[in-house]
Amino acid sequence: MAKKINSPLEKKSAGLRPVTKKNLVTLGIVTVFYVLFQTLSSLGVLKNAYQSLLVPICYSVIMAVSLNLVVGVLGELSIGHAGFMCVGAYCGAFFSVVTKNSFEIGWLRFLIAMIIGAVAAAIAGFLIGIPVLRLKGDYLAIVTLAFGEIIKSVVNVLYIGRDDAGFHIAMDSAKVGLQEGGVMILNGPQGITGTPRNSNFTVGFILVMLTLIIVTNLMDSRTGRAVMSLRDNRIAAESIGVNVTKYKLTAFVISAAIAGVAGVLYAHNLNALTANTNNFGYNMSIMILVYVVLGGLGSIRGSVIAAALLYSLPEIFRGVGQYRMLLYAIVLIVMMIVNNGAFFVQYKEKLKHRIRGGRKEAA
Amino acid sequence: MSLLEIKDLGIVFGGLHAVEGFNLTLEKGELYGLIGPNGAGKTTVFNLLTGVYKPTSGEFYLDGVKMNGKKPVEISKAGIARTFQNIRLFGKLSVLDNVKIGLHNQMKYGTLTGLLRLPKYFSTERRMNEKAIELLSVFELDGDADTLASNLPYGKQRKLEIARAMATAPKLLLLDEPAAGMNPNETNELMQTIRLIRDKFDLTILLIEHDMSLVSGICENITVLNFGTELAKGPTAEVLRDPEVIKAYLGN
Numbered sequence: 274m275a276k277k278i279n280s281p282l283e284k285k286s287a288g289l290r291p292v293t294k295k296n297l298v299t300l301g302i303v304t305v306f307y308v309l310f311q312t313l314s315s316l317g318v319l320k321n322a323y324q325s326l327l328v329p330i331c332y333s334v335i336m337a338v339s340l341n342l343v344v345g346v347l348g349e350l351s352i353g354h355a356g357f358m359c360v361g362a363y364c365g366a367f368f369s370v371v372t373k374n375s376f377e378i379g380w381l382r383f384l385i386a387m388i389i390g391a392v393a394a395a396i397a398g399f400l401i402g403i404p405v406l407r408l409k410g411d412y413l414a415i416v417t418l419a420f421g422e423i424i425k426s427v428v429n430v431l432y433i434g435r436d437d438a439g440f441h442i443a444m445d446s447a448k449v450g451l452q453e454g455g456v457m458i459l460n461g462p463q464g465i466t467g468t469p470r471n472s473n474f475t476v477g478f479i480l481v482m483l484t485l486i487i488v489t490n491l492m493d494s495r496t497g498r499a500v501m502s503l504r505d506n507r508i509a510a511e512s513i514g515v516n517v518t519k520y521k522l523t524a525f526v527i528s529a530a531i532a533g534v535a536g537v538l539y540a541h542n543l544n545a546l547t548a549n550t551n552n553f554g555y556n557m558s559i560m561i562l563v564y565v566v567l568g569g570l571g572s573i574r575g576s577v578i579a580a581a582l583l584y585s586l587p588e589i590f591r592g593v594g595q596y597r598m599l600l601y602a603i604v605l606i607v608m609m610i611v612n613n614g615a616f617f618v619q620y621k622e623k624l625k626h627r628i629r630g631g632r633k634e635a636a
Numbered sequence: 637m638s639l640l641e642i643k644d645l646g647i648v649f650g651g652l653h654a655v656e657g658f659n660l661t662l663e664k665g666e667l668y669g670l671i672g673p674n675g676a677g678k679t680t681v682f683n684l685l686t687g688v689y690k691p692t693s694g695e696f697y698l699d700g701v702k703m704n705g706k707k708p709v710e711i712s713k714a715g716i717a718r719t720f721q722n723i724r725l726f727g728k729l730s731v732l733d734n735v736k737i738g739l740h741n742q743m744k745y746g747t748l749t750g751l752l753r754l755p756k757y758f759s760t761e762r763r764m765n766e767k768a769i770e771l772l773s774v775f776e777l778d779g780d781a782d783t784l785a786s787n788l789p790y791g792k793q794r795k796l797e798i799a800r801a802m803a804t805a806p807k808l809l810l811l812d813e814p815a816a817g818m819n820p821n822e823t824n825e826l827m828q829t830i831r832l833i834r835d836k837f838d839l840t841i842l843l844i845e846h847d848m849s850l851v852s853g854i855c856e857n858i859t860v861l862n863f864g865t866e867l868a869k870g871p872t873a874e875v876l877r878d879p880e881v882i883k884a885y886l887g888n
Contacts, residue, residue: 487751490750490751490752491747491750491751494750494757495740495743495745495750495760496750498736499737501726501728502729502737504728505726505727506725506726506727508720508724509720509725509726509800511708512686512712512717512718512720513712513717513737513738513740513800513803514708514709514741515740516709517709523747571728
């Protein structure tokens with residue numbers, strides 16, 4: 274994984290610092306893909322099945338980048354990340370459904386829903402982070418997993434309805450006690466129905482770009498360096514005056530807020546929002562972790578590529594029917610080997626060297 | 637007033653008196669050595685002074701301010717910096733970033749300023765980059781600014797640790813075996829660097845070392861620890877001639 278960029282002189286002549294350049298390339302890749310697929314789908318070339326993948330790819334990418342902030346940048350294993358997505362999704366969808374008839378400007382309502390989702394998830398991240406971040410390693414992983422499941426379970430028994438008297442909240446459908454003409458908004462395991470479908474590929478793309486800018490800006494700032502110093506050596510970081518709790522919590526809360534936005538995007542892509550293992554439970558958390566690990570811990574561009582690729586694979590493999598998951602597993606294994614196997618790592622280094630060397634000669 | 641005043645400092649782990657009744661007064665600008673056999677409690681003294689351990693008895697003052705009981709972060713802000721016996725760098729970060737994390741508490745901008753890239757971000761970063769490069773050049777590391785810290789050769793890693801500690805603008809610098817694993821040439825070079833930073837940055841230095849050539853070369857005074865207690869104390873040359881010290885530490 275060790276990379277060597279040993280050229281303070283080159284840096285000055287290029288004008289841009291290597292970090293900035295790298296981040297711009299990532300943003301460029303995302304933009305190219307957006308333009309490509311947007312054109313394809315507007316020309317009608319893209320199959321419907323593929324078109325419906327575009328928004329899910331966006332929230333998967335956002336989730337992967339946000340989890341990378343905790344796992345790769347802060348260096349703490351968290352496997353309950355879907356829980357924060359769940360908080361964002363439900364809060365955002367709740368707001369949208371409640372204000373659907375009274376709020377005329379769709380995009381503004383969607384924007385407010387996103388802010389609500391982000392803030393709610395950030396608060397959840399803060400409350401959970403305070404006790405959880407005292408733990409390390411496996412213990413932290415287990416407790417975050419538990420919190421993720423708790424969030425999902427709670428929304429499954431939550432009933433919120435509205436009538437002329439206002440909102441009614443209960444943990445039992447019989448106890449909501451709505452008057453005549455009252456409407457159930459959040460109906461336990463049946464979730465929230467009738468969410469306006471505001472999500473589309475363009476919104477998803479904008480959110481992906483924003484996420485990337487936020488996370489890369491953070492990493493290249495005082496806060497981000499402090500967070501990374503905790504990952505690399507907590508004792509040394511403390512000895513030079515980095516506040517451990519503060520920066521752990523900062524990273525965790527920002528990551529949760531971004532996951533909340535991904536949740537809002539998810540909720541507004543569907544008419545009916547329910548919480549189950551596949552969308553907000555263990556399976557989802559693990560899937561995102563797979564994207565992060567395969568893309569490379571701490572590598573933002575890696576997360577983007579891994580999430581986009583791995584999310585679309587099952588759909589692409591649909592043609593081979595029952596062998597779909599088998600192929601998927603093989604792709605995972607191949608990716609692992611290519612990313613970390615000694616032979617491929619060496620080969621990549623050599624390739625990089627050759628490209629750089631060529632550039633220098635040309636200049 | 638003395639810069640550092642340690643009075644009867646001690647810590648007990650279970651039934652073990654790791655350090656007991658440790659006294660030391662350092663004047664500003666002093667270069668002081670702490671030696672003793674393995675397990676004598678030298679690094680424990682450093683851990684007490686930096687807040688990693690809380691002393692079970694005694695107290696210490698920096699510039700007249702009571703420091704014991706404070707957290708590592710507060711102690712760092714008050715002006716005590718250290719290096720570690722087993723190097724603790726931020727391996728996956730560049731050499732420059734390692735030093736810039738040392739400058740953490742001198743950079744005054746918040747998370748939001750960094751996220752939104754407000755003008756203050758750019759001006760502060762530029763100033764801190766210059767400061768970091770300046771510090772690195774003292775240790776002749778400025779050419780490696782973009783190298784990952786874990787890719788540096790051993791001797792340079794030791795230097796980088798000192799540079800990072802210096803970035804916190806300390807009044808007192810604690811060096812834990814700075815010459816460990818260095819050859820005589822490198823040790824010599826290190827001695828000159830230590831003297832240079834003491835003079836240039838107006839520092840007081842307390843160092844732990846096993847290499848007697850370094851200790852007798854740069855320390856004016858030393859304390860010898862043995863089994864957590866003070867065995868001898870005074871001008872370096874005298875203490876090293878003390879028969880007790882020779883018996884306990886240097887061998888017959």
